[in-house]
Amino acid sequence: MTGAPPSPQLFFETANAFQRTEALKTAIELELFTAIAEGKQTAEDIGARCKASARGTRILCDFLVVHGLLTKHANRYALTPDSAVFLDKHSKAYVGGALRFLLLPSAVEGYKHLTEAVRKGGTARDEHSLTPEHPMWVEFARGMAPLMAMPAELLAKLLRAEEGAKWKVLSLAAGHGLYEVTLARHNRNAEVWAVDWANVLEVAKENAAAAAVAGRYHTIPGSAFDVEYGDGYDIALVVNFLHHFDQLTCEALLRRVQASLKPGGRAVIVEFVPNDDRVTPPLAASFSLIMLAGTPAGEAYTFKELQRMLGNSGFRSSELHPLPPTFFNVVIGTK
Amino acid sequence: MTGAPPSPQLFFETANAFQRTEALKTAIELELFTAIAEGKQTAEDIGARCKASARGTRILCDFLVVHGLLTKHANRYALTPDSAVFLDKHSKAYVGGALRFLLLPSAVEGYKHLTEAVRKGGTARDEHSLTPEHPMWVEFARGMAPLMAMPAELLAKLLRAEEGAKWKVLSLAAGHGLYEVTLARHNRNAEVWAVDWANVLEVAKENAAAAAVAGRYHTIPGSAFDVEYGDGYDIALVVNFLHHFDQLTCEALLRRVQASLKPGGRAVIVEFVPNDDRVTPPLAASFSLIMLAGTPAGEAYTFKELQRMLGNSGFRSSELHPLPPTFFNVVIGTK
Numbered sequence: 001m002t003g004a005p006p007s008p009q010l011f012f013e014t015a016n017a018f019q020r021t022e023a024l025k026t027a028i029e030l031e032l033f034t035a036i037a038e039g040k041q042t043a044e045d046i047g048a049r050c051k052a053s054a055r056g057t058r059i060l061c062d063f064l065v066v067h068g069l070l071t072k073h074a075n076r077y078a079l080t081p082d083s084a085v086f087l088d089k090h091s092k093a094y095v096g097g098a099l100r101f102l103l104l105p106s107a108v109e110g111y112k113h114l115t116e117a118v119r120k121g122g123t124a125r126d127e128h129s130l131t132p133e134h135p136m137w138v139e140f141a142r143g144m145a146p147l148m149a150m151p152a153e154l155l156a157k158l159l160r161a162e163e164g165a166k167w168k169v170l171s172l173a174a175g176h177g178l179y180e181v182t183l184a185r186h187n188r189n190a191e192v193w194a195v196d197w198a199n200v201l202e203v204a205k206e207n208a209a210a211a212a213v214a215g216r217y218h219t220i221p222g223s224a225f226d227v228e229y230g231d232g233y234d235i236a237l238v239v240n241f242l243h244h245f246d247q248l249t250c251e252a253l254l255r256r257v258q259a260s261l262k263p264g265g266r267a268v269i270v271e272f273v274p275n276d277d278r279v280t281p282p283l284a285a286s287f288s289l290i291m292l293a294g295t296p297a298g299e300a301y302t303f304k305e306l307q308r309m310l311g312n313s314g315f316r317s318s319e320l321h322p323l324p325p326t327f328f329n330v331v332i333g334t335k
Numbered sequence: 336m337t338g339a340p341p342s343p344q345l346f347f348e349t350a351n352a353f354q355r356t357e358a359l360k361t362a363i364e365l366e367l368f369t370a371i372a373e374g375k376q377t378a379e380d381i382g383a384r385c386k387a388s389a390r391g392t393r394i395l396c397d398f399l400v401v402h403g404l405l406t407k408h409a410n411r412y413a414l415t416p417d418s419a420v421f422l423d424k425h426s427k428a429y430v431g432g433a434l435r436f437l438l439l440p441s442a443v444e445g446y447k448h449l450t451e452a453v454r455k456g457g458t459a460r461d462e463h464s465l466t467p468e469h470p471m472w473v474e475f476a477r478g479m480a481p482l483m484a485m486p487a488e489l490l491a492k493l494l495r496a497e498e499g500a501k502w503k504v505l506s507l508a509a510g511h512g513l514y515e516v517t518l519a520r521h522n523r524n525a526e527v528w529a530v531d532w533a534n535v536l537e538v539a540k541e542n543a544a545a546a547a548v549a550g551r552y553h554t555i556p557g558s559a560f561d562v563e564y565g566d567g568y569d570i571a572l573v574v575n576f577l578h579h580f581d582q583l584t585c586e587a588l589l590r591r592v593q594a595s596l597k598p599g600g601r602a603v604i605v606e607f608v609p610n611d612d613r614v615t616p617p618l619a620a621s622f623s624l625i626m627l628a629g630t631p632a633g634e635a636y637t638f639k640e641l642q643r644m645l646g647n648s649g650f651r652s653s654e655l656h657p658l659p660p661t662f663f664n665v666v667i668g669t670k
Contacts, residue, residue, distance in 0.1 A: 004416075004660075005660045006416060006417050006420040006421065006428070007417055007660050007661075008417070008421045008428075008430050008482055009417075009618065009662065010403055010404065010417055011359070011404075011417070011421050011422065011430055011433075012482075012618065012662075013617075013618070014355045014356060014358075014359045014402065014404065015356060015359060015360075015433070015434055015437045015438065016356070016437065016621070016625075017352040017353065017354075017355035017356045018352065018353040018355075018356040018357075018443070018446070019352075019446060019621070019624060019625070019628075020349045020352035020353075021349060021350060021351070021352045021353040022353075022446040022447075022449050022628075023349075023449065023624060024346070024349045024350060025350075025449075025450075026449045026450040026453055029450045030450060030453060030454075050453075051454060052453045052454045052456075053453065053454060053455060053456030054456070055456040055457075055627075056452060056453035056454060056455065056456045056457070056627055057453060058613075059453075059623045059624055059626075059627045059634060060449075060453050060624065060627070062613045062614050062620060062623065062624075063620075063621055063623070063624040065614040065620075066614050066615075066617050066620045066621050067349065067617075067621075068345055069345065069346075069349065072612065072613075072614050081339075081341060082341050082342055082343070082344075082345055082346070085341040086341065086343045086346050087346065093341070093343075095343050095346055098346075098350070099350055102350045102351065103350065108353070111353070111354060111357040112357075114357050114358065114360075114361045114395075115360075115361040115364045115365060117391060118361055118365060118385075118387045118388065118391035118392060118394075118395050119365075119386060119387045119388060119391060120388060120391065121387075121388030121389070121390040121391040122390075122391070147343055147347075277407065278393075278397045278407075279397050279400040279401050279407050280401075282348075282401050283344065283347065283348070285397060285398075285400075285401045286351070286354070286398055286401050286402075288394045288397065288398070289354060289358060289394055289395065289397075289398040290351075290354070291394075292390075292391055292394045292395070293354075293357075299394060325339075325340045325342050326342075327344065327347075
């Protein structure tokens with residue numbers, strides 16, 4: 001006890017936290033950050049650009065200032081450095097489209113049944129993220145790609161793609177395909193096979209074409225648990241995939257991965273990896289609740305757990321690499 | 336620019352902020368904080384008490400630790416000092432019931448149309464918080480009373496209720512009635528008249544009876560804009576009411592209040608009062624967005640604005656009193 005009087009402030013903030021989500025969504029819909037990037041500074045000017053009332057714009061902007069997404073001085077609003085990079089539609093790193101995936105009705109719906117999910121120990125919904133060909137993964141592939149550009153670059157660096165070793169690369173649940181596309185872009189001796197639902201692979205192929213690596217980008221449509229991968233791979237990417245499953249299912253998958261690798265080949269797992277206490281760092285530790293709401297048995301695994309899964313799947317060693325400043329970690333298992 | 340690399344972390348946190356609201360709601364529904372207050376410490380024991388799976392309970396508890404509502408050491412969970420006071424059902428100050436009001440479908444619904452509200456400059460819904468006899472105010476009166484117990488006590492102290500001056504007290508939009516009930520409890524020479532919708536006044540009367548002041552608690556059912564208040568009041572309470580209206584409407588109301596006061600009588604306004612910059616302190620400054628989503632023209636007013644309204648309504652002076660540690664301020668206008 002510090003002697004500070006008890007306060008319901010955190011209760012109140014938490015009860016109202018959903019408003020932050022809605023305010024961000026509205027600001028993205030109105031292109032409010034883009035308007036400010038274009039030089040509009042007052043509520044009147046921003047509102048005019050966004051086809052919104054000055055009053056509503058002022059109240060929304062003030063709210064966004066309170067919550068760190070804008071700044072305000074003398075009734076003029078400005079972008080924060082992060083908002084300028086990520087929330088201005090004209091920015092290459094614009095991530096506003098990710099809201100389409102993050103706030104899909106199907107994702108938010110899982111939270112409407114969170115109490116039931118906690119009781120049950122897994123999603124309370126019959127149709128969920130593991131449903132074959134679920135259209136949410138097309139939204140994921142389209143919306144989340146910009147958020148993945150930086151970790152994909154950092155991963156290519158970590159794996160020394162630019163050294164140009166002859167690589168046969170497998171990518172499971174490729175989604176937008178950015179990770180293997182980035183590897184192939186940095187290493188012209190890399191040849192890639194990507195596994196995902198056919199509808200999702202269309203997006204990955206677009207990204208491969210845009211990066212001029214389409215000729216070295218092959219697709220294997222279907223479930224990563226069923227399709228034949230082929231063999232002789234140097235690298236198998238397993239990016240943000242394991243957290244959807246329980247540990248035994250992860251091991252079953254990793255055994256298939258192990259079998260597809262050549263000796264000395266590496267499984268490269270990119271994940272939210274909480275510390276052993278499971279409550280730090282905040283984003284990785286919070287992530288398991290999303291999986292509780294949306295999958296039958298998934299969650300974010302600690303490095304120890306991933307290490308054990310890799311060991312049980314026939315990998316002889318595993319190592320952890322943070323990818324700062326992103327909130328992802330890379331776990332590399334070597335065959 | 337500080338040189339820190341740009342990060343989409345705040346974007347991600349904000350996009351997912353709604354999960355904090357849902358997690359709190361689920362924890363309250365499951366009586367999770369109460370279970371821990373009763374001595375359950377592990378996910379297994381807490382889950383058993385809450386009729387929930389150990390796995391779901393663990394993931395939810397970890398999430399609540401990340402967001403400051405619990406602590407965790409060696410896989411044992413404990414309440415924070417604030418959670419112990421406000422989230423344990425057995426605590427006198429339990430505020431869990433406030434979620435019923437804060438997250439009423441009608442309140443959350445306003446946010447689903449936030450973009451339209453920003454465009455328009457006011458709520459996009461036809462039925463809203465100003466609809467006569469709206470049942471949300473009964474939920475308010477029942478659910479929010481515990482949150483108001485502390486500010487009501489602090490207000491009674493500020494007004495020196497215990498000195499026992501003979502007071503005729505008017506309370507507009509009384510709701511739960513706690514403010515005037517607390518004044519009457521501390522000052523047995525206070526006689527109270529409370530205005531609100533008839534359905535809401537039933538709750539206030541219960542609270543007056545529970546505080547043994549029912550004999551000095553009179554009700555005036557109807558709209559504060561229409562009913563006759565009577566006159567000769569020493570004190571007129573206007574608690575969390577003005578923020579629902581535009582400034583001219585507030586002034587019309589304050590003129591009625593002024594007319595009902597005896598010379599030297601005081602209008603006692605309890606409000607969320609943001610600073611002149613409108614972006615601090617966080618809770619008061621955030622509050623206007625709730626009013627944008629839910630009312631035609633309401634918002635949280637600065638002290639300067641309230642001062643001007645009081646001046647325009649015939650009050651000769653006004654003063655500001657914070658009510659720490661609560662997030663309310665008191666503005667007193669003297670006739």
